[in-house]
Amino acid sequence: MMERVTNVDDFISELGAGIFKEKLAHILSQSAMGTILHGDKAKKGKVSIDFTFKRVGDNDQVIISHKLSHITPTKRGKQSEEDVTETPMFVGKGGVLTINQPKEDLSGQFTLQEEGIRSVK
Template identity: 45%
Template sequence: MSNERLTKVPEFLGELDGGVFENKVAAALSEVAFGVLNNGTKGKVTVTFELDRMSNSVEEKRVMIKHKLAYVRPTPRGKSSEEDTTETPMYVNRGGKLSILQEDQGQLFTLAGDPDAKLRAKQ
């Protein structure tokens, strides 16, 4: 498969939950790292993705991505954990590339700049 058709992971993470998920992962990594450094025990950050087709129609080409962030941070008397789950709908473009917007939205105008005949309202 061509690399241009693969999902670009930094863009993908930036689009999840309107850009908030990327910040949640950054905060969890920092918090767990700080707890590990201060308490000398292991911590854990887990990111899980579940993909489900949005409708029974193959033509819609959208999936709902459930993204879960869970972490365990060491504390002086044990550990602290948190879990956060959100969902983001995404388009599955050519080759399986995931993005928040559809890459090919069809031809809206002719070469002369007129609306495509398919878009004209019937009178």
């Protein structure tokens, strides 16, 4: 039996309503280009992602604080920036994170169900 895990592609795409993914793409490219143009053994580019989880009341929901930071080499030093935003998500069976509330199955456990698929009896 396969263990249910969070779909990382969906997770990243949902953070900040999709804006986090765009910011990450931009920062990765910016840091890589700065490293090629101005990097050496002492001047290196760096991109960091930090996630912090905080439970929402007694619900099966968390607020995920996502911090994106970077250091990019420049001609005369370095440029750095830090961006922190938050996204609420639901925690389903096995800890699976999703933006949509999981549906409850017959055993009372929460499971994720794909939209548009219905069981036939």
